[in-house]
Every structure is written in C-alpha cells, then in structure tokens.
Amino acid sequence: MSRPFGIDLGTTYSAVATLDDSGTPRVTRNENGEETTPSVVWFEGPGSVVVGSTAKESAVVDPDSVISLVKRQMGTTWSQTFFGDKYTAESVSALILRNLVDGAVATTGNDSRDVVITVPAYFGQLEREATKAAGVIAGLNVLSIVPEPVAAALHYGVSNDVDGRTILVFDLGGGTFDVSVMTVADGKFHVLVTDGDASLGGTDWDNDLVQLILERYVSETGDVDAAFDEQFIQEITTKAEQTKKALSTAEQKRLPLRRDGNSATIVVTRTEFTDLTRPLLQDTISVTRRALSTLEEKHGITTIDEVILVGGSTRMPAVPEALASTFGWSPKVHDPDLAVAKGAAVFALGRQVHASAERSGNSAAVTAIAQNARLDVSAVAAIANKETRNVLPKAIGVELVDASGRKYIDIVIDQNTAIPLAAPVVRSYGTATDNQTAVEFTLYQQSSPLPSTDVEANAPIDQSSGRIVGFPPRPAGDRIDVAFDVNAEGAVKLVATHANTGQTLNMEVRVAVLSDSEVAAQSKRVSMIKVSG
Structure with a gap:
C-alpha cells in the first residue's frame, strides 16, 4: 500500500495525515500518541536529535541546544552550529519532517515517501522553495507545496456543500497569519485574494503574556534578577502557552511560580489577556480589511458566504467575537489544529492522479492510483475532481x-x-x-x-x-x-x-537560498543523524 502524506509543517506544531481505507483523511498520531508534534528540535549530542514534546520540555534545562520557531527563518540565510555542524532553517525543518514521516510510516504501515507540504499563503517564492528543499533534505519526494488555507478549504469541502459559494479562510497559526478568499464551482477551488503576515501568530500572544507574568512576579517578589534567568523565562514561556489555551474556556488561570526561594501565584483573567493582546488581534483585522478591499477592487465581490477559522490560535474566543462584531460574520471553527494536514492529504492524492494523467490519461491514472493505494476507484475519482487554482502572494x-x-x-x-x-x-x-x-x-x-x-x-x-x-x-x-x-x-x-x-536569454529562475550541491550535502548529513521523538 502506498498513499501519499499531507504534512502541515507548522511554526509551533506540525501534523501529518493520509487517507484511510474509505478515502477519508486521517491524522496519524506520533509515537507518543499525539495528533500534533511540537516543531521543536533538541540537539542532545553529536549525531543525535530529539523532535517534539521531549525537545520542547528540554528547552527549560538546555535552552541553548533547542531550536523552535524555525519556520520564521525559512527563505533566509539563518543558521546555527551544534557540535561542529552547521544547520540551516532547511536542515532543521528536514529533521522535523523526518520525524513526522518516520512516525507516520511506523503507525500506518504505509511506506510512501511522497508528500505534499503546506506553507502559509503569504509565503513568497524563497520561503516556498526553502520548504521544498527541507523535504528533499529529509529524503522525501515533494509532490507539491500547497498554501495552508487552500488545504483547509479542501478538507472543509470534503464534508460540506460549498459549491457556488465564496469562502474566506482566516488562518491564525502559531507563528503566521493568512487570510484567503476563494470561490468554489464544480469541485474547483479558485483563490481570488490572499494576504497575511508571516511574522504574526499565536506565539506573539504568548510573548505578551510572558511579559505580563514576569512583570507581576517581579512586582510581587522583588526578584529583579528573574528577568535574566534563562531557565526561569523558559518556564514562564511554557506556562504562558498553557494559560492562553486555558483561557479559551476558563475565565481565569492561576500560575504558581518559584525561583531562588521566592514564590508568587500570578492570576491572569481572560479579560486581561484579551485587553493585553488586542493590538495583535487588530492587526489581523486590518489585514482582513485589506484583503476584502482587494477582493472588491479586483473582482467586484462584496459578499462572503462562509468564514472558516483554522489554526489553533483561532480557539481564543476573542477571534470569532472580533470578526462577528467587525464584519457581521458567523465564523465556523473547523478542526483548527488538523484541517490543514487533512486537506494536504486530499491534495496529495489528487496531485498524484493529475501527474499520472499527463502520461496516461485521467481514467487510467485514477485506476492505477486507486490500485496502488488500495482505495475505491470512485473515491479516488472524487478526490481527483477537486482542483485548485492559486494566486501569486507577492508581486x-x-x-x-x-x-x-x-x-x-x-x-x-x-x-x-x-x-x-x-x-x-x-x-x-x-x-x-x-x-x-x-x-x-x-x-x-x-x-x-x-x-x-x-x-x-x-x-x-x-x-x-x-x-x-x-x-x-x-x-x-x-x-x-x-x-x-x-x-x-x-x-x-x-x-x-x-x-x-x-539574441535571447532564457532564465528558468532559480529561487532558493541553498544551491543543489548544498541541498545534497545537507541531505547526506541529515540522513546520518539519529532522530527520535
């Protein structure tokens, strides 16, 4: 059996999905039984790294050996050196991808190395090519790079009748924010407008909360040196994320903190958190207004039929409340942590069919892919009928x-x-x-x-x-x-x-930070590293 994987390579959390025997996309759990894996890498020793929850926990005691939020470095020349070896954003991301796919193969018995990897819609060509390079370095066959809102909309369209409707996808993830508007007709998803901020996400809400908690702790204890204790700051960072999540359902959260004989219990209410982070939320509203203005200017469309919220940060009650009060919408929270990976799995199978159809025709391609994936021909045909057309995110x-x-x-x-x-x-x-x-x-x-x-x-x-x-x-x-x-x-x-x-000059423009030889060298190095979760 060989079914392609869809991978949501997130800033803070990642997920991988494939199709089950009925053709329904399912997220595969990692070796810890989790549906999502923290996008964190701990370089624990020469030739050995840990990815995921253990790596995230290790940041408290060994912060200098832990890399997180690497997605924000994609498309740049950023690098870090561990045990004498230099790692780029692409190679660190490759370690995360290896962990995700190795775990999925072990869980499902599906030995495919064919993948589709998602990226923020607002990622430019450098960032997209860096993501593709990360897949190659991880030893994967990257079928395509697909925008996250498109993947989320594809998954939404599997279980909902969206034909003839105009959909807005509001995607607030851990480190990036996108808003995309698309129309759907006969199973074809046409993106009309995309906008966003590749440096705005849930981690920015966390950072504001970290500062609030630290200031209150210092005020209550007089422990001014706490701000320079890297391990203590990492502990607060972990608790800030937990507090943000808790305040999505609770009205307040109590945080007991101790350091060098000092102790304090900090109480944060949902109202305080909402007021504190209102400027960040307003930034997403401004981007959304800009996207709607472009939509009207370019396409004459002023009505949005459905608003889909994806990305874990859309669980914060303030998000749908702000969209409702500002635009009069009734947003739907749609499987916020997993929709992107599931939609990528759907897109991946469709991509296989379309690539095969170019060689053998659509009918033969559907039959061949169905046999290889051990799926019903009608299920594969239905997925293959879902097509996407995107827009250039940046001029x-x-x-x-x-x-x-x-x-x-x-x-x-x-x-x-x-x-x-x-x-x-x-x-x-x-x-x-x-x-x-x-x-x-x-x-x-x-x-x-x-x-x-x-x-x-x-x-x-x-x-x-x-x-x-x-x-x-x-x-x-x-x-x-x-x-x-x-x-x-x-x-x-x-x-x-x-x-x-x-006289002519033909330029097949190479958009990449790494050369082919650098990708090959990093692929060889990454293949020799022991990756565990």
Missing part, C-alpha cells in the same frame, strides 16, 4: 534605472494575480547608456504589505540574475523585449530578447 518585478540614474522596481506581475498566467506578460525596455553591450536582469519580490516601486520595499530573488551580452554598441534606448511567465507552482520563467539582434 514580482525587475530592477530598472530611470533617466536620472535612480533605481526603481517595475512591477510586472501584480500581487494576487491568478497563476498559472494565461499568457506571458511582455515588457519592452531600453538600454540605459550609449554603446551598452550587455544588460543584466534581476528579479525582485514584494517584501512590503503592498506592492511598491521602491527598491527598499522589495527583495531580490536569490540566484535570479541573468545577462544578455555581445550585442553591438548602439545609442541609449536600444530595445529589449522581456517576457515573464509564472506556472501553477509559482516558478518564474523569463525570456529576454534584444530586438536588434534577436
């Missing part, structure tokens, strides 16, 4: 120089443009100086909340520079035609042509 442009010598970004493909593009976007540019014999193109990606022509509001896409060289010297303004294309995965292709000579 893409090219750096230019105006007549005064000022650099700026020409936004070629706007934020929230449907992908794949129906046709390449063609721009005509002119050389900047007389007798210019080469042109360099560098692609940039939006790094600000809204698209901007300012270079500072954009980030260069790594390894995306290319040159056209060797054309004859001519006056400034010599024409260069550039065609930009984006496929369904968000990969960018650029073809630049010098109009006078016909």
Whole structure:
C-alpha cells in the first residue's frame, strides 16, 4: 500500500495525515500518541536529535541546544552550529519532517515517501522553495507545496456543500497569519485574494503574556534578577502557552511560580489577556480589511458566504467575537489544529492522479492510483475532481534605472494575480547608456504589505540574475523585449530578447537560498543523524 502524506509543517506544531481505507483523511498520531508534534528540535549530542514534546520540555534545562520557531527563518540565510555542524532553517525543518514521516510510516504501515507540504499563503517564492528543499533534505519526494488555507478549504469541502459559494479562510497559526478568499464551482477551488503576515501568530500572544507574568512576579517578589534567568523565562514561556489555551474556556488561570526561594501565584483573567493582546488581534483585522478591499477592487465581490477559522490560535474566543462584531460574520471553527494536514492529504492524492494523467490519461491514472493505494476507484475519482487554482502572494518585478540614474522596481506581475498566467506578460525596455553591450536582469519580490516601486520595499530573488551580452554598441534606448511567465507552482520563467539582434536569454529562475550541491550535502548529513521523538 502506498498513499501519499499531507504534512502541515507548522511554526509551533506540525501534523501529518493520509487517507484511510474509505478515502477519508486521517491524522496519524506520533509515537507518543499525539495528533500534533511540537516543531521543536533538541540537539542532545553529536549525531543525535530529539523532535517534539521531549525537545520542547528540554528547552527549560538546555535552552541553548533547542531550536523552535524555525519556520520564521525559512527563505533566509539563518543558521546555527551544534557540535561542529552547521544547520540551516532547511536542515532543521528536514529533521522535523523526518520525524513526522518516520512516525507516520511506523503507525500506518504505509511506506510512501511522497508528500505534499503546506506553507502559509503569504509565503513568497524563497520561503516556498526553502520548504521544498527541507523535504528533499529529509529524503522525501515533494509532490507539491500547497498554501495552508487552500488545504483547509479542501478538507472543509470534503464534508460540506460549498459549491457556488465564496469562502474566506482566516488562518491564525502559531507563528503566521493568512487570510484567503476563494470561490468554489464544480469541485474547483479558485483563490481570488490572499494576504497575511508571516511574522504574526499565536506565539506573539504568548510573548505578551510572558511579559505580563514576569512583570507581576517581579512586582510581587522583588526578584529583579528573574528577568535574566534563562531557565526561569523558559518556564514562564511554557506556562504562558498553557494559560492562553486555558483561557479559551476558563475565565481565569492561576500560575504558581518559584525561583531562588521566592514564590508568587500570578492570576491572569481572560479579560486581561484579551485587553493585553488586542493590538495583535487588530492587526489581523486590518489585514482582513485589506484583503476584502482587494477582493472588491479586483473582482467586484462584496459578499462572503462562509468564514472558516483554522489554526489553533483561532480557539481564543476573542477571534470569532472580533470578526462577528467587525464584519457581521458567523465564523465556523473547523478542526483548527488538523484541517490543514487533512486537506494536504486530499491534495496529495489528487496531485498524484493529475501527474499520472499527463502520461496516461485521467481514467487510467485514477485506476492505477486507486490500485496502488488500495482505495475505491470512485473515491479516488472524487478526490481527483477537486482542483485548485492559486494566486501569486507577492508581486514580482525587475530592477530598472530611470533617466536620472535612480533605481526603481517595475512591477510586472501584480500581487494576487491568478497563476498559472494565461499568457506571458511582455515588457519592452531600453538600454540605459550609449554603446551598452550587455544588460543584466534581476528579479525582485514584494517584501512590503503592498506592492511598491521602491527598491527598499522589495527583495531580490536569490540566484535570479541573468545577462544578455555581445550585442553591438548602439545609442541609449536600444530595445529589449522581456517576457515573464509564472506556472501553477509559482516558478518564474523569463525570456529576454534584444530586438536588434534577436539574441535571447532564457532564465528558468532559480529561487532558493541553498544551491543543489548544498541541498545534497545537507541531505547526506541529515540522513546520518539519529532522530527520535
């Protein structure tokens, strides 16, 4: 039996799911019997790491050897060294992925290494490619990278009639926030708008609570050195998360704290917590307003039929209350911790069918995949009928120089443009100086909340520079035609042509922090590490 896995690689917690014998997505429990695994890695010794709850608990006594929230470093050059070996965000994430899939294989007997990994909808190309690289380093066959709200909506659509409706997915996870709006027609999910903040999530609520608890402890005990005790701060951090969860159902939470002979019992009420974190919640409301404004501007849609809440942080009562009071909605909390992984499992099987159909036709592909996965043909056909179409989460442009010598970004493909593009976007540019014999193109990606022509509001896409060289010297303004294309995965292709000579430059743009050789080297190292839970 071989059924692909769907993986929700979360900032604070991760989950893995696959389809059961009836074709229903089920989350597989880890070796501790938990449906979710803390996205925490403890480097306990040379060649040995621990992932999950034990690693999270170890942060109290060995904080310097524990990595958490690594998802916020994806797409950057961040690294840490343990026992002489350097680990990147990709390789740390690979250790988490290995633990998840090894556990799922042991639990289900399903020996597949085919996976779909989810990412925040607002992740740009660098972050998405870093996530894919993490899967490769873990020894997995990454079928696709799918946005978390799309996965959640797919799962919601399995058990609910959403055809002909406009759905808004409000996804507040442990470390990221997304809001996506999509329409559903004949089993096809078309994302219209996505927005978010890749640095806003439940852990920020935790951090505010940590500061409140620490301030009250110091005020009650006079223990001013507590703020410099790393183990004590880690203990408060753990209790802050527990308090946040408790206050979703209780009106108050008591926290007994002790340090160096000092003790205090801190009481936090739900009202205090809500007031304390109101600015964070307001940030999510602002992003949601922006998404709705874009929806109306681009598509003329002003009515949302259903609002789905996913991500563990949406359990906080203040979240649905704020959405109801601000927009008049009646949000539905939909399996907040597990919906993304379950939807990814559905997407993964559909992705297998679509890839096989390109070679053998849809009917033959459905039959072959059903036989291989030991699933009913009709169940596989129903899943294969669910298609998705996404949008580009961040605008893409090219750096230019105006007549005064000022650099700026020409936004070629706007934020929230449907992908794949129906046709390449063609721009005509002119050389900047007389007798210019080469042109360099560098692609940039939006790094600000809204698209901007300012270079500072954009980030260069790594390894995306290319040159056209060797054309004859001519006056400034010599024409260069550039065609930009984006496929369904968000990969960018650029073809630049010098109009006078016909010389072309084809750039299959590589968007990645790590080179192929670095990915291979890290994969070899990770494969030699003992990973336990």
